[in-house]
Amino acid sequence: MKLLSRLGVAVALIHSLIPLNVSAQSQLNYTTSWIGNSFGFGDGKWMQQDIQAISVGADGTVYTNAPWDESGSEIAAYRAGDKLAVAGSTHGWGAAGGDAVAVNHTYLYAAMSIGNQSNALVGADYPAANQTWYGITRRTLANLANGAPFSGGIGNSANATKNSFLPVQTVTTGADASIRGLAATDTELYVADTYGNRIVVYDAQSMQPLRSWSVTSPGRIAVDTDSSLWVLSGISSGTLTILHYAANGAALANSLTLPAGTVPTDIAVAPSGQILVADNGPLQQILVFNKDANGQPQSGAAIGTRNGMFHAIKGAAGNVRFNGITGIGVDAAGNLYVAQNGEGPRAIGSASVGQGAVLESYVFSSRAFNWRLYGLTFVDSAAFDPATPNSVYTGSKRFTLDYNQPAGREWTYAAFTLDRFDYPDDPAFHQPRGVRGEPMVRRINGRPFLYTLDPGAHYLNVYRFDTAHGEMAIPSGLLAQNPLPGSWPAGQPTYGEWLWRDANGNGAVDASEISSNPSTGSTVGNGFWWVDTPGDVWLATPLSGIREMPMQGFDAAGNPIYTYATSKMFAMPQPFTRLARLVYIAETDTMYLSGFTSAIPWDATHWKEAGPVLARYDNWSSGTPTQQYAISLPWNTQSNPQTTTVGVAVAGNYIFVAELYTAKVDVYDARTGQAVGTMTPGASVGNTSGWVDVYLGISAAQRENGEYVVLLEDDARAKILMYRWTP
Template structure:
């Protein structure tokens, strides 16, 4: 053994070369740091969080906004907000087969919300659950006085083990996997109107007894609004290329006089103001709220639309601001004349989609003047964050950019600066076709005088490449894709049926053309389930599980400004001792330093820990020389027999320190990157409720050292739609 150094500060001796440093041999202490967060209006220190998606809203007369969505990671599918504050979470729509839904309505007494109840692959049996291989889609009824309490009724079913017992009615029973979600609800004090989209009908229930009263046929109905004369406005043709707005009497009689919509309008929601104006949320390119006034003879006249045309994509593209809407999912007006707008960066969930949107925004304006009232954000989910190397105050997530002001109070350091995903100009963005349909884990790099964004899907199977230009503002333009295996489904049509492939947007149009795809099928499964990394110079590294490490040196930029990568120029490096399987890689081109984590013969990999970073981390200097020098090996926290288990999931390096995220235990372990010694640990502080969700992705942690010596560490927290931010200055 060589290179023994005395760690006088810790009072222990550690062998650095070819040695194993055990964290258990060094007393670790909690560091002196500050916990904050990015991307959510609430930190959870006060027990509140803004939900990650909103698919529908209903506005009470007092300005309370009731929301619904199929999924919120911490169970806030159905919630209530007022005056920029969160009032309540309904609960009982999360887990044990239950999910939220795509519609919500209130009257003076009750909340009615779409939801589904399944049986978790037939694991749940009994009268509370549907028969094997089936799912119930229907409506839960709650009291406005306490959303967590069900309002049971004769014939009501479900949830016998909680406070919402017998307060659910099944509208459709379908084969599991079929999307039969209710897409529209509206209520008076006497009747409840239900858009059974799957069944192509409107069903009317008694609002008190919940007994069915009548129904009529309608093609794929969705949102419903009750007019001041008690007639109904309903969006029909949901999921088709040409949805329309139809007018009905409350008994189902079709009425004439629907407003003429501009070409290419995609109505996402509909509302009627107290004065009788008809509002239509356009989720097409305009991203506006269309206003229609009653004219003579029952005709409707178009008024002045609400919102900047093209919304967040107008002029300086991607910059959020007042009335620059982005994927409107719900609109409503209260009795006092306040407008409420819900958005998720996407619009209403497509049929069959499991999307949770691109981040929730709920905002309010004075209806007549458009003066801003308040706004709430829940912007990130299964999404990590990374710093722009040009500035420690600019932070990217997969589809957002935030700016930081470190002088602001905890939880207020961040400002939402940009939405970088453009579904209108770039519908072929590979992120839309990958698992979850969103960009996820980012790496920001600057080389050749340009800024580039690289992102991973949650499982790190695909590396997406994006470029920027002045004409597109903040939008990240699809530039390339490196895939370890073919994407599921039919997109893109020209991808190989087996093995690796890559795409480079050589013509610069942001579309994946067949002529731009290169395949490398001979590698087959040898790279499968590997981990991507991009160094400062834009070279791409892949830690394969069993076949060593591959570098794809960047071959400059092409005429369109895309980084160029080829399989022919790749370099392979053998898996170094002591590893038998690699899981994470961090490489610095500037210092030629490689950090690897993974599994060894002493603690081998097993499939139950498929996402983990492994129990061992090692540093190698002079990596590219062909004879790298192994400086140290660290035994990371690892105990699969504890409850919760102690395993690692992410690695970040900044300045003189290593930061390792544990998967289940809310803990960040800090090591001295120079010698591998354990320095201490950080866990979520009181400002975020002393808790975090699991770090649920492969690249869920990043770090930067500021000029003043402070380290800022960003960690994914998918539980409550935010990024945790730790601020620590070493002693």
């Protein structure tokens, strides 16, 4: 690689000309909106980010459960397209939600766990050192926040759920003993003790054990109209069958014959007696079994579009186009409820929170649509399609915008772009958190490409599109600063940088398609990727300067070509001692860099920050770049909360800088570096947002009418924050 060391000299000569010590303080005139969640939080509501299980009450209330929601809505209640309640006390202080839920006419029973936060929590409310409790929390339907205590109940002595937790398994911390199935009548509670390979029956009032019997790693349970039980078995092995038992545990002969390829994830019984089975296999449907004169289930017409969202047009959202069904139920009035999270129930031991939650309802008999709720984004940011500011991509979703609609209603969920069936080798599945986030959308020679980062910006994923695969983003390439942990992919080096390009076009990472960096053989680590308009890839390394990898055209499969041999290196310019973010505007040959300086050096506690200084350089690639200014960004690590920066976006004549802890976007004039003002969340989103928690958490675009639209990650409540501002 050719080292352009003259760059550091050129900017050093002029960097002292305009070091601007400015702070953007004045509030701008803008509107606050959001994308991806049915509620903004201005009304105190948000749709949770994951649903692992549902139970439907007699009145059509849908009760949900999941191990984790960033703002504590693991267990919640919804009805008629509205959110009614959050149970609480399942988030923090050792507590987490779970993978099963059931209700009768009086109580809600939900799986949850209680740990001790690496042995930091002690006392009767917590398990012994190095142990975790998995069990059931019981709440009153009248108020989900209130526990329904019972003799032998334990935990939560300092809140309203005191003594309403029933431990079913005590295991070594790290083992996953989550309850994977619950069903309740007004007299009995049926518990799938998946870890213990048994069904346990408790008295629904006293919570005392009544009986149990052995079932291999049981999961979901449904009570039939004759009081018999349908039980999903084989959760731990993945060899899933549905077994039939009498309520006393006696095995019954009649069974469900599932089509080949079915991956059953939930079971429900309609008031009519029909048995429903959610299929998370390629069909993505709800299987329906009618009973003959002898009570033997017979396969009927399935509910839902065959292949769900993966039916043509692949990825397009629509009615009965399911995607990762995790829960189903039918109420007494004949309404069907379907919960999805874009992947299906989490695997044993997984910490997955899904790919975005959808809860929807249909009339069971006619399949007519009733209502739908969305909580679609987590550890994800958003970016505009350069072809139109009306189309927005997140890592795995596409939204369309109608700017004439009221705040929070501008967006429509258009498509899901992550294909786990055709492309199970998508690198995103193997990277931290297993989600595809932090997008950059580029149009190269008119063709759309999606580039995404993992939360720590260690890996740059490349995707292409074609008409045969509809909205699906096809894995095309990967640039890695270091090897991925574990054995995937075969062929990656044990040390150092590497890249993959899908030369044969099959969307799989083949060992023969992997190249290591021959020049350094080292691990860059903690750098920041950027892709410019022509498709050239830039890497701001922390200490070794900046690397440009010019795109070398396209291969026969339509993948952009990048090579280490054609890379160019630029020395780190003044005033920086460590680089953190990079935005390069190819049209004007303008480079924006942020990072740390000798005055405020980097420290490990601020490992993901964008730094206290941002500088602009003109004529970057000319060999004699000129530093126009260096801005002192808001930075105070002694305040509470701290004031630090985490993201940088440039659009039109303005720079937008996201602060990490303070829910603030600082705006600067890109021409002069002067502070213009700030934007903070408005009333429509409850005047709050979560931390911007990823490296590329902010983007911006200018519309033809002069309005600027700024998109910001908001993990706290499963949405993308959107600011609209006209200077």
